[in-house]
Amino acid sequence: xxxxxxxxxxxxxxxxxxxxxxxxxxxxxxxxxxxxxxxxxxxxxxxxxxxxxxxxxxxxxxxxxxxxxxxxxxxxxxxxxxxxxxxxxxxxxxxxxxxxxxxxxxxxxxxxxxxxxxxxxxxxxxxxxxxxxxxxxxxxxxxxxxxx
Amino acid sequence: xxxxxxxxxxxxxxxxxxxxxxxxxxxxxxxxxxxxxxxxxxxxxxxxxxxxxxxxxxxxxxxxxxxxxxxxxxxxxxxxxxxxxxxxxxxxxxxxxxxxxxxxxxxxxxxxxxxxxxxxxxxxxxxxxxxxxxxxxxxxxxxxxxxxxxxxxxxxxxxxxxxxxxxxxxxxxxxxxxxxxxxxxxxxxxxxxxxxxxxxxxxxxxxxxxxxxxxxxxxxxxxxxxxxxxxxxxxxxxxxxxxxxxxxxxxxxxxxxxxxxxxxxxxxxxxxxxxxxxxxxxxxxxxxxxxxxxxxxxxxxxxxxxxxxxxxxxxxxxxxxxxxxxxxxxxxxxxxxxxxxxxxxxxxxxxxxxxxxxxxxxxxxxxxxxxxxxxxxxxxxxxxxxxxxxxxxxxxxxxxxxxxxxxxxxxxxxxxxxxxxxxxxxxxxxxxxxxxxxxxxxxxxxxxxxxxxxxxxxxxxxxxxxxxxxxxxxxxxxxxxxxxxxxxxxxxxxxxxxxxxxxxxxxxxxxxxxxxxxxxxxxxxxxxxxxxxxxxxxxxxxxxxxxxxxxxxxxxxxxxxxxxxxxxxxxxxxxxxxxxxxxxxxxxxxxxxxxxxxxxxxxxx
Numbered sequence: 069x070x071x072x073x074x075x076x077x078x079x080x081x082x083x084x085x086x087x088x089x090x091x092x093x094x095x096x097x098x099x100x101x102x103x104x105x106x107x108x109x110x111x112x113x114x115x116x117x118x119x120x121x122x123x124x125x126x127x128x129x130x131x132x133x134x135x136x137x138x139x140x141x142x143x144x145x146x147x148x149x150x151x152x153x154x155x156x157x158x159x160x161x162x163x164x165x166x167x168x169x170x171x172x173x174x175x176x177x178x179x180x181x182x183x184x185x186x187x188x189x190x191x192x193x194x195x196x197x198x199x200x201x202x203x204x205x206x207x208x209x210x211x212x213x214x215x216x
Numbered sequence: 217x218x219x220x221x222x223x224x225x226x227x228x229x230x231x232x233x234x235x236x237x238x239x240x241x242x243x244x245x246x247x248x249x250x251x252x253x254x255x256x257x258x259x260x261x262x263x264x265x266x267x268x269x270x271x272x273x274x275x276x277x278x279x280x281x282x283x284x285x286x287x288x289x290x291x292x293x294x295x296x297x298x299x300x301x302x303x304x305x306x307x308x309x310x311x312x313x314x315x316x317x318x319x320x321x322x323x324x325x326x327x328x329x330x331x332x333x334x335x336x337x338x339x340x341x342x343x344x345x346x347x348x349x350x351x352x353x354x355x356x357x358x359x360x361x362x363x364x365x366x367x368x369x370x371x372x373x374x375x376x377x378x379x380x381x382x383x384x385x386x387x388x389x390x391x392x393x394x395x396x397x398x399x400x401x402x403x404x405x406x407x408x409x410x411x412x413x414x415x416x417x418x419x420x421x422x423x424x425x426x427x428x429x430x431x432x433x434x435x436x437x438x439x440x441x442x443x444x445x446x447x448x449x450x451x452x453x454x455x456x457x458x459x460x461x462x463x464x465x466x467x468x469x470x471x472x473x474x475x476x477x478x479x480x481x482x483x484x485x486x487x488x489x490x491x492x493x494x495x496x497x498x499x500x501x502x503x504x505x506x507x508x509x510x511x512x513x514x515x516x517x518x519x520x521x522x523x524x525x526x527x528x529x530x531x532x533x534x535x536x537x538x539x540x541x542x543x544x545x546x547x548x549x550x551x552x553x554x555x556x557x558x559x560x561x562x563x564x565x566x567x568x569x570x571x572x573x574x575x576x577x578x579x580x581x582x583x584x585x586x587x588x589x590x591x592x593x594x595x596x597x598x599x600x601x602x603x604x605x606x607x608x609x610x611x612x613x614x615x616x617x618x619x620x621x622x623x624x625x626x627x628x629x630x631x632x633x634x635x636x637x638x639x640x641x642x643x644x645x646x647x648x649x650x651x652x653x654x655x656x657x658x659x660x661x662x663x664x665x666x667x668x669x670x671x672x673x674x675x676x677x678x679x680x681x682x683x684x685x686x687x688x689x690x691x692x693x694x695x696x697x698x699x700x701x702x703x704x705x706x707x708x709x710x711x712x713x714x715x716x717x718x719x720x721x722x723x724x725x726x727x728x729x730x731x732x733x734x735x736x737x738x739x740x741x742x743x744x745x746x747x748x749x750x751x752x753x754x755x756x757x758x759x760x761x762x763x764x765x766x767x768x769x770x771x772x773x774x775x776x777x778x779x780x781x782x783x784x785x786x787x788x789x790x791x792x793x794x795x796x797x798x799x800x801x802x803x804x805x806x807x808x809x810x811x812x813x814x815x816x817x818x819x820x821x
Contacts, residue, residue, distance in 0.1 A: 093703070151476065151821050154485050155478070155479065200245065200253070203253060
């Protein structure tokens, strides 16, 4: 028979508390990102009408449609991201998606005027939920013309 | 019959695992074109129904073989349960069927290996590694094809070649926050576990004793292993550690990967703007020097400014391509530092490989942490030389290490702060030791105090920015009990979203836990120093916000532990089967290569 002292009792207590904390952590870390959000955009398809070219100083307008097998979840939003060269040009705008899946996105780039008369830009439209970005994305690389 | 089981069971085990992950609805966050995106980990070959049906039929066939061969109660039970799995799969209870098949296969492996002992462990290992290697190789080929031919829309599911490998790896990512915190807590957990030693003579005590013996033997062996295969692997890993980051930086700015030619690295424009701002305010070179010295990372800025001037390229272009120089520099310093810890070339080159292709580099590329790269390299050199000074008891070498530590301070305050705090805490531990070496203690205190006085001089006397200044402002503003209460939410965000989820790479933490268990058994000045480094990081990790946690992970020697863990597995496998040991190293190589390719190819918009 082996006697259990207060050191062993304290160790067992400390280990239990640590394990409980880890278990709680595991469920917290697993839940919000892994299963629940996925259901919101299952069976959805995104289509976007991108402009043919961009002009510096002009507003960019795009229309798009989200088609889902089931209803369109109210937490889903459409987001447009424009980037021309480095991150300082990053322009973002977000809009609600109507019940029929249609959305209109407008961007007003206000970054510093590029020194060349033409720059390459990346224009992305994606569907996001409150917590994460979904797989529904369309992207186009476009030329932005800069008037002298 | 034996061969069928040795080949069939491992393959089926992996395949069934994939189906369980797929059918569970598990998802993970992946970086896709610079966006952290939630993706389901569904792995479908024909369709879910047929896949599961094939698994259950294959399991049933193997169980018929097993029951026919061994004719025992256990094999008959396995046969009945596998029939049940088939019925469930036919009735469309796919998830339950896959779980049942997985348990049957797992138990069958245990049965043939340990109960009837009629299968070769080495054969099962070889098949297991070969199957996973095949998946990793397909992923790697997928990226090479993408880089060569392009043409795939990266927003859609990656082509099947990359798909399975990535999803298999990310199936472990939900456990990453847990494994990481276990690793960081291990040096303290050992004190909690100490009173719980198993009862003498019991089975757990026997296992524990054998494990300890294995670790002690490993300490001797790892310092003396220099076989031919070691040399070959060392060269491969070290060459890749030096070359891959250069290649990766260059492909980041190719048309195929980055068609809009965006600058990669969030902070890069800050460096460019800082230098340009100083240049616009200064009329002479002396003024440029003084104004740059006022910042918290003057050496890094001076290096960027002078090298770009010397090469006659603009500051922005040089900063964009700076990782080409900085990553190999860190690989080199890591090599010498690890060679100093263990006298083993393979360990040293594997550590540099893990630093160059692992989360440190991917996070640095995303963030553009140029100064941290320089600071970390100088910190590692400084500590390597400090160890040399302590071994040789040479004041001259100590002076060199202090000079390098001050250069590290001037490069970036964070790695320097970690190094100084580690030295102070390690000095305190050494002070309270029974058999303390007074000269070693004196050297440590000279090293730590000179650094602290230098920082006080720079920040408080001259009034420039520096480590204590940065630490004071950020620690008082950012560390809080509230962060500890919300630890898991912050930590999960950090792993999946911060710097594009660069730290969400499970193998590092799994191997680091193994490495830590090894280092906890070893009592040497160098391994104690490394453990102290981890101990001092824990409060920051627990009390800090996401960017604090990320910087902590980046500035602790996690890869040194991961590499030791890999060496432990390699040594264990070498004792049983050399081929499996080599397959394991090949698996590490391909997993890390795929990691850096998956991450960097997705860095630009």
